[in-house]
Amino acid sequence: MQLSHELPDYAFALRSADGSLARVNDRTLSASFILSPQQLVEDWPAHDSAALVPDDLAPLLALQPEVILLGTGDRQVFPPAAVMAACLRQGVGLEVMTNAAAARTFNVLAGESRKVVAGFLLAPR
Secondary structure: OOOOOOOOOOOOOEEEEOOOOEEEOOEEEOOOEEEEOOEEEOOOOOOOHHHOOHHHHHHHHOOOOOEEEEEOOOOOOOOOHHHHHHHHHOOOEEEEEOHHHHHHHHHHHHHOOOOEEEEEOOOOO
């Protein structure tokens, strides 16, 4: 049997994520961030899903995704309806899940070359 090492065609992968820390490639992040397969945007000022406003999604939407994954920490917390509607008006899906689930989903979609962007809310320390 021949084995080959397959390298991903994207620059960023999530190694782990919980409510306060995330590991992107070999970096540990402790502040909320935005991630696409080709770009990492650190220090996203959002911290609480229930307090999000549509403008908080502007940097995610600027990356022109097909779908946005919103990681809301250790628990799934849906944002206000206005935030979800802002995505729908632009034809972008919004999936809300825990950070751990969002990390796994991001890696699968990035591996399929999908236009995915994820926002991870990390609790300030």
